Amino acid sequence: MTSRATSKALFSEALKYIPGGVNSPVRSFRAVGGQPFFVNRAKGAHVWDVDGNELIDYVLTWGPAILGHAHPKIIAAVKAAANHGTSFGIPNPFEVTMAKLICALVPSVQKVRLCNSGTEACMSAIRLARGFTKRDKIIKFDGCYHGHVDSLLVKAGSGALTFGHPDSAGVPAAFTQHTIVLPFNDADAVKAAFAANKNQIAGIIVEPVPGNAGLYLPQPGYLEFLSEVTRANGALLIFDEVMTGFRLAPGGAQERFGITPDLTTLGKIIGGGLPVGAFGGRADIMDLLAPLGPVYQAGTLSGNPLALAAGIAALELLSEGRAPQAPEKKSEIKSGRRGPPPSEKDAYARLETLGGQLEAGMKEAAKSADVPVTFNRCGSMFCAYFTSQPVWNLADAMKSDRERFKKYFHGMLAEGIYLAPSQFEAGFISTAHTAADMEKTVSAATKVLRGL
Numbered sequence: 115m116t117s118r119a120t121s122k123a124l125f126s127e128a129l130k131y132i133p134g135g136v137n138s139p140v141r142s143f144r145a146v147g148g149q150p151f152f153v154n155r156a157k158g159a160h161v162w163d164v165d166g167n168e169l170i171d172y173v174l175t176w177g178p179a180i181l182g183h184a185h186p187k188i189i190a191a192v193k194a195a196a197n198h199g200t201s202f203g204i205p206n207p208f209e210v211t212m213a214k215l216i217c218a219l220v221p222s223v224q225k226v227r228l229c230n231s232g233t234e235a236c237m238s239a240i241r242l243a244r245g246f247t248k249r250d251k252i253i254k255f256d257g258c259y260h261g262h263v264d265s266l267l268v269k270a271g272s273g274a275l276t277f278g279h280p281d282s283a284g285v286p287a288a289f290t291q292h293t294i295v296l297p298f299n300d301a302d303a304v305k306a307a308f309a310a311n312k313n314q315i316a317g318i319i320v321e322p323v324p325g326n327a328g329l330y331l332p333q334p335g336y337l338e339f340l341s342e343v344t345r346a347n348g349a350l351l352i353f354d355e356v357m358t359g360f361r362l363a364p365g366g367a368q369e370r371f372g373i374t375p376d377l378t379t380l381g382k383i384i385g386g387g388l389p390v391g392a393f394g395g396r397a398d399i400m401d402l403l404a405p406l407g408p409v410y411q412a413g414t415l416s417g418n419p420l421a422l423a424a425g426i427a428a429l430e431l432l433s434e435g436r437a438p439q440a441p442e443k444k445s446e447i448k449s450g451r452r453g454p455p456p457s458e459k460d461a462y463a464r465l466e467t468l469g470g471q472l473e474a475g476m477k478e479a480a481k482s483a484d485v486p487v488t489f490n491r492c493g494s495m496f497c498a499y500f501t502s503q504p505v506w507n508l509a510d511a512m513k514s515d516r517e518r519f520k521k522y523f524h525g526m527l528a529e530g531i532y533l534a535p536s537q538f539e540a541g542f543i544s545t546a547h548t549a550a551d552m553e554k555t556v557s558a559a560t561k562v563l564r565g566l
C-alpha cells in the first residue's frame with residue numbers, strides 16, 4: 115500500500131468521517147497523548163508508518179500476528195482462496211478443516227462454531243451457558259474484557275478501562291443486572307457469590323491469563339479452584355482464550371495450566387489476521403445450538419473461506435515441529451511450564467526463549483535506571499507496570515503510574531519500538547521477532563527509563 119499523505123494529515127481527515135478518527139478506541143492514543151501514526155505496511159515483527167518510520171511491533175494487531183506480519187504461507191493461502199471466491203454463505207471445506215484443527219489442538223473442544231469476532235464468540239458462549247443451565251447470572255472479573263457485548267461491559271478491561279469509565283453509556287441497567295463482577299484471584303469472593311446466588315449462576319467467564327488490564331497471572335491453584343467451584347455448583351466454566359488461545363501453547367492457557375473448561379472462546383490467531391471468532395466445548399452443550407437446539411446464533415460471514423484459509427495456514431505453521439506431548443508431571447502443570455524439551459522448529463519454544471530474554475533485559479533496565487517497574491510475563495505475553503508492588507489483579511494494576519507510562523510509551527516510540535498505547539494492554543512477541551530485536555528493545559528501554 116503506498117500513500118503520500120502523512121499520519122498527521124490522514125488523522126485530521128479521519129477525524130472528519132470516523133468517530134475519534136479510529137475504528138477501535140484503544141488505537142486513538144488518547145490514553146498516552148499525541149496522535150496515532152498510520153501504518154503503510156507490515157512484515158515480520160516490523161511495521162512501517164506512512165511517514166517512513168520503521169518500528170519493532172509488540173502490538174501485532176492485538177495478538178493475531180503470532181507468526182509476524184504478512185507471513186508468506188498465510189498470504190499465499192489467502193491469495194489462493196480468493197481466486198475461488200471471497201464468501202459463499204454455503205458450507206465450504208475450509209470450515210471442516212478449521213473445526214477439526216481446533217478440536218485436535220484444544221482437547222476440551224469436542225464441537226466448535228465459527229463466527230467473526232471475539233465479541234461474538236463470548237456473547238454466544240454466554241447465551242449457550244444460560245440456555246444449557248436455564249440460569250441467568252454470569253460471573254466475570256473486573257479488568258477482564260470479553261468484547262463489547264452489553265451484559266459484559268461492566269468493569270471491563272482494555273479500551274473500556276483505559277478511558278477510566280469501566281462501564282459504558284448506552285447499556286441499560288437491566289442488561290447487566292445478571293452480571294456479577296468479582297476481583298480476579300480472590301477465591302473467597304467467588305465462594306460468597308455462589309452462596310448468595312444458589313442455583314442462579316449459569317457460569318463463570320474468565321480470561322485464564324488476563325491480558326486486558328496489562329497482564330497478570332492466575333495465582334497457583336486459582337484456575338483449578340474455578341473449575342472445581344463451577345462443577346460443584348452446577349455452573350459452567352468458560353475460558354475466554356481469544357487472546358491466550360494458540361498463544362500460550364497450541365492448546366492455549368488450558369493446556370499450559372492443565373485445566374478443562376466446559377466452553378472456550380477463541381479469536382485473533384485463528385484468523386491469521388482476518389476476522390474470525392469461535393466458541394466450542396462439550397458436545398452436549400454445543401448441540402443446544404441452532405439448527406439442532408433452541409439456542410440461536412448466526413452470522414453471514416461465519417466460516418468465510420478467506421479468513422479460514424489464513425487461520426488454517428497459521429495453525430498449521432504453529433503446529434510444525436511440535437514434539438509429541440509427553441504425559442505431564444503435576445509439578446510442571448502447577449508451574450505453568452509444560453511439554454517436553456522442544457524441537458528447534460517449535461514456535462512455542464522460540465516464543466518462550468524470546469520472552470525470557472525480553473523479561474530479563476527489561477528487569478535489568480529498570481534496575482539500572484532505578485525506576486520501579488513490575489514486569490509480568492506469561493510465555494509471549496507481557497506488561498511493564500510502573501509500580502514497585504506485585505500486580506495480581508485490577509486493583510494492583512490501577513496503582514501503576516500512568517504519567518510515567520505515557521512518557522515511557524512515547525520514549526520507546528521515538529526509539530523505534532511500538533508498544534500498546536495504553537498501560538492496560540498486553541504486549542505480544544511473534545516468532546518473527548529476533549534476539550537482536552530484544553536487544554534493541556532493552557537498550558532503548560534502558561535509555562528511556564533513565565530519562566523518566
Ligand code: KE4
Nearest residue numbers: 138176231232233259260261272326356357
Ligand atoms: P474482538 O471482538 O475485538 O475480536 O475480541 C474481543 C475480545 C474478547 N476476549 C478477549 C480476551 C480479548 O482480548 C478481546 C479483544 N482484545 C482487545 C485487545 N485488548 C482488542 C483490541 C481492540 O478492542 O481494539
